[in-house]
Amino acid sequence: MSAARLTAIYHVTDTPQTIAARAKAIAVEQSVEMPVAAITAQHVLDDIVGEVQGITDLGGGRFEVRIGLAVATTGLEAGQLMNMLFGNTSLHPDVVLHDVEFTDEMFAAFGGPRHGLAGLRAMAGAGTRALTCSALKPQGLSSQGLAAIAAQMAEGGLDFIKDDHGIADQAYSPFAERVPAIAEAIAQTGSRTHYFPSLSGHIEQMRRQIAVVRDAGLRGVLIAPMIAGVSTFHQLVRDNPDLVFMGHPALSGSGQIAQPLLLGKLFRLFGADATIFANHGGRFGNPPSVSRALAEAALQPWGALKPAVPVPAGGMTLARAPEMLQFYGKDVMLLIGGDLLSAGDRMAQEAAKFQQTVMN
Amino acid sequence: MSAARLTAIYHVTDTPQTIAARAKAIAVEQSVEMPVAAITAQHVLDDIVGEVQGITDLGGGRFEVRIGLAVATTGLEAGQLMNMLFGNTSLHPDVVLHDVEFTDEMFAAFGGPRHGLAGLRAMAGAGTRALTCSALKPQGLSSQGLAAIAAQMAEGGLDFIKDDHGIADQAYSPFAERVPAIAEAIAQTGSRTHYFPSLSGHIEQMRRQIAVVRDAGLRGVLIAPMIAGVSTFHQLVRDNPDLVFMGHPALSGSGQIAQPLLLGKLFRLFGADATIFANHGGRFGNPPSVSRALAEAALQPWGALKPAVPVPAGGMTLARAPEMLQFYGKDVMLLIGGDLLSAGDRMAQEAAKFQQTVMN
Numbered sequence: 008m009s010a011a012r013l014t015a016i017y018h019v020t021d022t023p024q025t026i027a028a029r030a031k032a033i034a035v036e037q038s039v040e041m042p043v044a045a046i047t048a049q050h051v052l053d054d055i056v057g058e059v060q061g062i063t064d065l066g067g068g069r070f071e072v073r074i075g076l077a078v079a080t081t082g083l084e085a086g087q088l089m090n091m092l093f094g095n096t097s098l099h100p101d102v103v104l105h106d107v108e109f110t111d112e113m114f115a116a117f118g119g120p121r122h123g124l125a126g127l128r129a130m131a132g133a134g135t136r137a138l139t140c141s142a143l144k145p146q147g148l149s150s151q152g153l154a155a156i157a158a159q160m161a162e163g164g165l166d167f168i169k170d171d172h173g174i175a176d177q178a179y180s181p182f183a184e185r186v187p188a189i190a191e192a193i194a195q196t197g198s199r200t201h202y203f204p205s206l207s208g209h210i211e212q213m214r215r216q217i218a219v220v221r222d223a224g225l226r227g228v229l230i231a232p233m234i235a236g237v238s239t240f241h242q243l244v245r246d247n248p249d250l251v252f253m254g255h256p257a258l259s260g261s262g263q264i265a266q267p268l269l270l271g272k273l274f275r276l277f278g279a280d281a282t283i284f285a286n287h288g289g290r291f292g293n294p295p296s297v298s299r300a301l302a303e304a305a306l307q308p309w310g311a312l313k314p315a316v317p318v319p320a321g322g323m324t325l326a327r328a329p330e331m332l333q334f335y336g337k338d339v340m341l342l343i344g345g346d347l348l349s350a351g352d353r354m355a356q357e358a359a360k361f362q363q364t365v366m367n
Numbered sequence: 368m369s370a371a372r373l374t375a376i377y378h379v380t381d382t383p384q385t386i387a388a389r390a391k392a393i394a395v396e397q398s399v400e401m402p403v404a405a406i407t408a409q410h411v412l413d414d415i416v417g418e419v420q421g422i423t424d425l426g427g428g429r430f431e432v433r434i435g436l437a438v439a440t441t442g443l444e445a446g447q448l449m450n451m452l453f454g455n456t457s458l459h460p461d462v463v464l465h466d467v468e469f470t471d472e473m474f475a476a477f478g479g480p481r482h483g484l485a486g487l488r489a490m491a492g493a494g495t496r497a498l499t500c501s502a503l504k505p506q507g508l509s510s511q512g513l514a515a516i517a518a519q520m521a522e523g524g525l526d527f528i529k530d531d532h533g534i535a536d537q538a539y540s541p542f543a544e545r546v547p548a549i550a551e552a553i554a555q556t557g558s559r560t561h562y563f564p565s566l567s568g569h570i571e572q573m574r575r576q577i578a579v580v581r582d583a584g585l586r587g588v589l590i591a592p593m594i595a596g597v598s599t600f601h602q603l604v605r606d607n608p609d610l611v612f613m614g615h616p617a618l619s620g621s622g623q624i625a626q627p628l629l630l631g632k633l634f635r636l637f638g639a640d641a642t643i644f645a646n647h648g649g650r651f652g653n654p655p656s657v658s659r660a661l662a663e664a665a666l667q668p669w670g671a672l673k674p675a676v677p678v679p680a681g682g683m684t685l686a687r688a689p690e691m692l693q694f695y696g697k698d699v700m701l702l703i704g705g706d707l708l709s710a711g712d713r714m715a716q717e718a719a720k721f722q723q724t725v726m727n
Contacts, residue, residue, distance in 0.1 A: 036650070040504060040531055041504045044709070045705065048507065051507035055506060056505075080507075082536050086568060089594055091533065094532060094617030098645050099652065100652065145399035147415030173399070173400055176442050176447075177439060177440060207450075209602050234446045234450055234596060236569060236595050236598075238568045238569040238595070238596075239596055256458060257457070261459055262460065291458045348401050349404070
């Protein structure tokens, strides 16, 4: 019996003459990383060396290469999984990690979202409607300054508010001071709005931040897995199954790991209940097809994992909300930051208008 | 007095007509990430919003954009620094983070290599010569199988041996079993060869691995900062100043963060004593100019930081050693893995030949 394998799917720019050798080279690079001829152990040749499972010509000088990687090499550990999927091959500009097919053992080991779409809707009392979210900005404000903004958004009745991902543990609004101040300001409005503070640093620092989050009576956090490291992210999910984890795409790159795979599938596998990504037509250059594929990756039936909520963002406006609801349907969280902040004194009213767009 | 700023230098593909607006957009994205017109706090406008310091036409539709980012936004924390340098802008395919100019406060806060080139040479008793290293492979072997290979390399007199970066904490060679077995096998040869095991997981797991490393009497480790997260990497450097940290480029991408910056400067800033990178003419596609720039970034006088040892690698052979010494001079560590492993029974003799190339 051969060893269990996952399938990593790469898109490679190459020629029909050389793609077969190239595919083998990637299979070796992502497994034993040495000349196969020099390996004498039969079980390594049989069960550890990557195997090319298929090559498809996609046209235009691009090829889809399917490579079977031994699950054992991942140690069922999130960081090592990234390493085996793309560690050294990420150095090649002509290879995209396009998709991955996991085994049931891997779904069970990583476990996916603990709350997911249904959990977030229940928290918000949202029935089956779409969800709303905004971002606290700008960094540089004091904790009280941010709390005042949060209060206005909460008065508007938003479902969720998160820290801007740039807000960490800076001197002008230290985490341990900011989080309770903002939580308190929201609570005083009487709104059921949930606030997700942004975690930063390594896991020990994040555990201290999570203690502050719990003390403030909050039920979720924001994390950027590609900065924190996916090992850190996944361990925190495991250890805090009652908390919601919202994934942020910072440092995730422009597609060398395809965004539907990274933000839709991998973040979901590791436990993101919601995943923020750059929507088409905003400040980032994604076409609608990437948004569509990403939302599907987050939501589709996949092992026994709960669906993660797609959170299209990046320069979205209130004016675009109807069109976005048309595009995504109701299984979505709309995230509008700057456009609400621009409303100044009228922020609570604009937030209420935003909330209204999903209540119909 | 205005706030202290670092300068982030981006290379942007754009047009002469639009680059000024684009540069401003990046400055906003990497600081407050919201419409500047909606910011009412004067100190945020003065001290937090990114400022365009200069734009240079590089020709061919590329522009160098210099942006001053407030040091305060980084919280002097490694992960947050990456976030502020490139978090959201990494999502843009047409922007490269090319270089960064740090302040003295940042050099002091991060501290750089604790040992660096001089420290590694002293450990190896190497005088002023170049250093040698090889990699233990293939993964899938038992701890004893890897130990037998390590013994042969040590018999050849190599200065350093590291785990293949794919070797983590897998069932076939668990860290806590493998590391003492390999250390013991090397010790029995009587060689002074140093062995650097590969860390994996999050910081708590890595601290346990480091305890194993210390128990085995070893003095250094291998780490892939872009998988572990730079916050984890930097904290471990801080807490273990007596250990050598060798950086591995896994998951560092093909240049969206320029390799000389990421592997040469940023890893050095966070404390890499040696930094492995893809040499030109090997399995990866770098031109010699990148190798040159990377080695210079690692070695050049830079604040008060110690030089980090450049470690060109990725399919290097014994036959290329003289040419590499010609290219890099003596301030280098040559890393040859697969080519030595291919020698089979003659591995110790080939390792000795490799060692001889740097002894002259």
